[in-house]
Amino acid sequence: MSGFEEVNYYFRKAARVMDLSAHVERMLVTPFREVKVDLSITLDNGELGTFIGYRVQHDNSRGPMKGGLRYHPTVDMDEAQGLASLMTWKTAVVNLPFGGAKGGIAVDPKTLSPRELERLTRRFVHQIHDIIGPQRDIPAPDVNTNAQVMAWIMDEYSRMHGFSPAVVTGKPVDLFGSRGREEATGRGAVMALEEYLRDAGLGEVRGKTFAVQGFGNVGSWTSRFLHEKGGKVIAVSDVGGGALNRAGLDITRLLEHARTTRSVAGFPEAEAITNEALLLLDVDVLVPAALGGVINEDNVKEVRAGMVLEAANAPTTPKADEILHQRGVVVLPDIFVNAGGVTVSYFEWAQNIQQFTWEEERITAELARHMREAYATLSRLVRERKVSFRTAAFIVAIGRVGRATVLRGV
């Protein structure tokens, strides 16, 4: 099942619980607009390079559409569609005044020079400038795109439409970016966990054990925050391998090790562990923070963690999700857990619109408010309707998007 199909699977599951008609379901799933553009640029060697760019705008009933731009060979309309709708539901769960979008370019950026990448990005802006904008559709970094790419987009768009920093988020802090954006997803994930622990009467992060798969942006920041709050992160892994220390890893030193060796593997104060074995550790909380589909039919029966905190997108397959639910293992779903990233993107946009900057404390406090309120709503629904947190998240999202849609009128 591709990411796109999984989004639709969970959406349909919630729609069935709500007993929506087939027509309403189709109305909510169908994207507002899909755009496919030719991106031809002159390469450094003088040859003509031709690429295809995509942008799917899923829903704008709750506000301007928001979603990442990824540069990856597998990008196509199907993938963009599924991810665009996921953004609609995600922004609705944490109650941001945004709709959902997603797009990108089918390209392996490692094959391009920085100058070619800049030309390609500016060309893309030329082709879609009339459908994006601070009040229309606001792109953000995604797979293989970063703050520099966002800076180029902001510059190119501003040349055509006048000074418009709010057209993209995830910009460098020195160019209208926001403080707290880099660590936002990890911070939000830990906030989501704390809300759950408090609500379920399970205490706090301090003293609990964690296994974190993935040590990129999300995994490393999540590990750091867990460590700071007294949690015992006993295992961490990345593509190069893993590190296990049952007494708890020193995350500060591990970050230093990962910075110098570019992997957590070989960390002196730990034994080695594979990515596969990490998922089966007997910990309080398992945090998949890298790839999709890592908890699946093949290994779910051996997963011994007490709960799963989905910091990555779609780390649990629908079948595995069903089995965990039956076993009573609580899964806090991606659509809520990793929404901290887009929430701080919203703060960046709001600061750009206001031409005002917020202190980091304010960012953290506002992020906590959004996560706390979102959790309270989900928790009430889970208790009252006896559904999983994931189904609850989709029900909340469908409700918010649906109410905006019918109030505006069709």
Added chain:
Amino acid sequence: MTNSEAAKIVRTILCRGLTIQQTEQIVNAMVPTTVPAGGAVFREEDRAQGLFVLLEGSVEVVKEGGPGGVVVIATVEAPSVLGEMSLITDRPHSATVRARTNCDFRLLTRAQFDRLLQGESLAAYKVVATLADVIAWRLSRMDEKFVELSSRGEYPQPVEELATFKQKLFNEWNY
């Protein structure tokens, strides 16, 4: 069947307000008719002969020439009345009636009935009043049917579907 036996049946099914003499007056104006099993009493599009009182036997009302050929609309058991509208209107029969068993009828032709009316027969006027009652009842049934059919589409109208969705979101799923 004797005239007096027939009169009892006619009185029960045609008009309870008729006296015995009045019933006999009507029955005397009727012609006894028999139709063997499988025979046609009258055919769709035939010019209407008059009112048939089915005293004994069983008939079926069929519509011909539909997509499925012949469709049986109803079966009617004695005692009953068929073709009563032909006393008031000249329209041809709208369906075919076939005998399922050997049938015994009394036929009141339009011509005989007109003669009774011209002779200012109170019995004939009572029959007209009964027919008016039957027609009024059928009309009200048709009104009900119309209301029922017009409110029942195979799919709900889009506007109603959206209203249902709205109600659901604001009442049942307002989270």
